[in-house]
Amino acid sequence: xxxxxxxxxxxxxxxxSTYELLGFASQMGAETAMLxxxxxxxxxxxxxxxxxxxxxxxxxxxxxxxxxxxxxxxQKENPDYIVFLxxxxxxxLAPRVAAALKAAQxxxxxxxxxxxxxxxxxxxxxxxxxNAKMRRTVRPNTAPAVLTIQAGAFPVExxxxxxxxxxxxxxxxxxxxxxxxxxxxxxxVDLGKAEIVVSVGRGIGKKDNVPAIAAxxxxxxxxxxxxxxxxxAGWVEHSHQVGTTGQTVAPKLxxxxxxxxxIQHLAGIKKSDFIVAINKDKDAPIGEIADVxxxxxxxxxxxxxxxxxxxxxx
Amino acid sequence: MKLLVCIKQVPDLExxxxxxxxxxxxxxxxxxxxxxxxxxYAVEQAVQLREKLGDGAKLTVLSIGPDRVVAAIKxxxxxxxxxxxxxxxxxxxxxxxWQIASIIxxxxxxxxxxxxxxGMQSQDRGSAQVGVAVAEQLGFACTTTIxxxxxxxxxxxxxxxxxxxxxxVVKLKxxxxxxxxxxxxxxxxxxxxxxxxxxxxxxxxxxVADLLSEAALATTASFHPPAxxxxxxxxxxxxxxxxxxxxAILKDKTAVLR
Ligand SMILES: Cc1cc2nc3c(=O)[nH]c(=O)nc-3n(C[C@H](O)[C@H](O)[C@H](O)COP(=O)(O)OP(=O)(O)OC[C@H]3O[C@@H](n4cnc5c(N)ncnc54)[C@H](O)[C@@H]3O)c2cc1C
Ligand SMILES: Nc1ncnc2c1ncn2[C@@H]1O[C@H](COP(=O)(O)O)[C@@H](O)[C@H]1O
Numbered sequence: 391x392x393x394x395x396x397x398x399x400x401x402x403x404x405x406x407s408t409y410e411l412l413g414f415a416s417q418m419g420a421e422t423a424m425l426x427x428x429x430x431x432x433x434x435x436x437x438x439x440x441x442x443x444x445x446x447x448x449x450x451x452x453x454x455x456x457x458x459x460x461x462x463x464x465q466k467e468n469p470d471y472i473v474f475l476x477x478x479x480x481x482x483l484a485p486r487v488a489a490a491l492k493a494a495q496x497x498x499x500x501x502x503x504x505x506x507x508x509x510x511x512x513x514x515x516x517x518x519x520x521n522a523k524m525r526r527t528v529r530p531n532t533a534p535a536v537l538t539i540q541a542g543a544f545p546v547e548x549x550x551x552x553x554x555x556x557x558x559x560x561x562x563x564x565x566x567x568x569x570x571x572x573x574x575x576x577x578x579v580d581l582g583k584a585e586i587v588v589s590v591g592r593g594i595g596k597k598d599n600v601p602a603i604a605a606x607x608x609x610x611x612x613x614x615x616x617x618x619x620x621x622x623a624g625w626v627e628h629s630h631q632v633g634t635t636g637q638t639v640a641p642k643l644x645x646x647x648x649x650x651x652x653i654q655h656l657a658g659i660k661k662s663d664f665i666v667a668i669n670k671d672k673d674a675p676i677g678e679i680a681d682v683x684x685x686x687x688x689x690x691x692x693x694x695x696x697x698x699x700x701x702x703x704x
Numbered sequence: 705m706k707l708l709v710c711i712k713q714v715p716d717l718e719x720x721x722x723x724x725x726x727x728x729x730x731x732x733x734x735x736x737x738x739x740x741x742x743x744x745y746a747v748e749q750a751v752q753l754r755e756k757l758g759d760g761a762k763l764t765v766l767s768i769g770p771d772r773v774v775a776a777i778k779x780x781x782x783x784x785x786x787x788x789x790x791x792x793x794x795x796x797x798x799x800x801x802w803q804i805a806s807i808i809x810x811x812x813x814x815x816x817x818x819x820x821x822x823g824m825q826s827q828d829r830g831s832a833q834v835g836v837a838v839a840e841q842l843g844f845a846c847t848t849t850i851x852x853x854x855x856x857x858x859x860x861x862x863x864x865x866x867x868x869x870x871x872x873v874v875k876l877k878x879x880x881x882x883x884x885x886x887x888x889x890x891x892x893x894x895x896x897x898x899x900x901x902x903x904x905x906x907x908x909x910x911x912v913a914d915l916l917s918e919a920a921l922a923t924t925a926s927f928h929p930p931a932x933x934x935x936x937x938x939x940x941x942x943x944x945x946x947x948x949x950x951x952a953i954l955k956d957k958t959a960v961l962r
Pocket of ligand 1 (some may be wrong): 422521574591592593594595616617618619620631632633634636637647648649650651652653654655668669670671674686687688689729849885
């Protein structure tokens with residue numbers, strides 16, 4: 391069984407998430423080859439075959455060219471699985487490769503379900519659904535099959551060594567023109583250093599309820615965080631957003647108020663030492679990561695808690 | 705200019721989900737339905753463009769599913785779409801993303817659409833595949849996860865959202881397809897007069913069999929709740945007592961409370 395792993399490179403740098411692909415491949419017990427549109431000065435610590443194309447000529451975001459390069463490597467390697475990260479690069483490119491090969495795609499894989507599925511190597515893949523509340527096992531009906539793996543679901547694995555390079559080149563413009571990057575907005579609040587973060591989610595119901603949660607943050611001596619929908623709706627400023635497209639936090643205590651626990655939010659809070667979640671839904675996925683899940687109406691519980699809190703003054 | 709927006713109707717995600725009799729998807733009894741959140745941004749962007757272009761433009765909304773999806777279609781019409789195609793398919797939920805994409809592509813093929821809007825993903829299945837697969841099948845230029853959109857003379861300038869809040873700016877020529885991310889705009893609420901007006905707009909019903917010619921490339925073998933990880937404490941009951949319990953736990957397990 392062989393996997394072709396598609397590495398990631400952005401703004402002139404190899405992305406560490408590339409090593410999660412190796413973690414996945416070793417859980418599969420699969421042979422590997424890797425493809426990267428990157429630079430010879432930024433090679434991954436990987437001892438296998440690396441198909442390398444130059445990002446200065448092929449572009450960092452040029453899906454038509456990158457698709458061609460991958461199809462070229464697929465022809466040479468004949469892999470059983472072509473594996474991407476489920477990232478802005480992967481979810482954009484994977485369906486294009488799958489369509490070209492008319493191959494099955496399984497998106498945002500979190501686990502490998504071995505055996506008994508009848509086709510090829512018989513693997514099924516576990517994926518989240520219904521806002522991460524439920525799971526599906528999906529079986530590809532084609533070989534090769536295309537997979538995107540969920541960020542953080544598989545361990546980072548640095549295998550070491552120097553890759554055997556197979557250089558690829560591609561020309562032409564592709565249908566899109568990449569103009570450039572826009573940096574992330576400046577953070578006015580550095581949540582990364584906060585020891586306590588109290589975050590609001592859509593479950594607080596309305597903007598008028600934000601101060602009641604901010605009062606708990608204040609009583610605890612912490613900072614206010616927020617989920618993306620709360621920020622998009624203008625209830626809280628963007629600089630407070632926690633998650634993959636906001637900030638990553640690592641506090642001693644994280645309090646999630648009316649937050650469902652979507653993977654993109656969890657990715658930003660995983661490093662918290664202790665997580666308390668308040669949610670009226672006992673099955674909310676935040677319960678899978680929380681140390682304490684308080685099943686209650688957040689607007690009743692939080693003021694009650696605020697009244698009883700006396701922080702350790704520093 | 706001809707515009708198409710594809711919408712999926714999904715259950716209220718705060719519902720409790722149970723496997724159906726076959727164990728491959730959720731049981732639909734007692735669920736409340738609404739428009740996929742990502743698709744609301746797609747509809748809003750398409751309507752804004754339709755308004756900007758004026759009478760020279762026409763916006764069609766398409767949804768594949770059983771009769772209940774007409775409610776979502778009507779919402780899109782009330783938001784400002786001109787007409788609709790309801791691809792009638794009671795079994796849409798068990799089709800894979802490739803098949804759903806092929807149905808949309810078969811519908812769109814000869815209609816001369818210049819621009820197609822989809823959501824970046826559906827909230828219930830969340831494959832993030834259908835939009836891109838439609839573009840590939842139609843040979844349209846395509847970009848994904850957009851949080852900024854402008855259209856001028858056959859060129860779309862879109863801002864893609866990348867990890868960590870960085871954005872990538874891209875230009876693409878029509879015919880093109882974009883997949884829309886949360887926060888792209890502020891989706892409008894349909895007003896009562898527009899809801900009334902929408903009642904007169906045309907909804908063409910097409911049987912799925914007329915458009916589907918592809919077999920599924922992937923199959924769902926099971927639908928189930930996550931394995932319980934345990935570990936965490938679950939507290940229920942009177943709010944005052946809960947607060948006392950949480951304070952006690954924080955004093956015991958963390959160094960943040962006195
Ligand atoms: C590419 C991408 C990037 C993203 N980046 C981020 C990111 O950086 N950060 C982020 O947060 N999200 C991000 N998202 C969005 C993410 O997928 C979720 O949509 C979002 O995190 C959900 O926010 P929420 O929990 O506030 O809202 P919801 O999912 O709507 O959850 C609300 C919760 O409140 C509960 N609730 C409702 N009423 C009450 C009540 N009265 N009392 C108690 N509980 C109640 C409900 O049971 C529910 O669990 C991203 C999505 C994508 C696709
Ligand atoms: N049944 C459907 N009818 C119409 N459009 C759909 C349907 N399913 C998915 N889509 C579109 O494809 C997008 C991505 O869906 P998915 O690939 O399932 O995550 C959605 O946001 C919709 O715009």
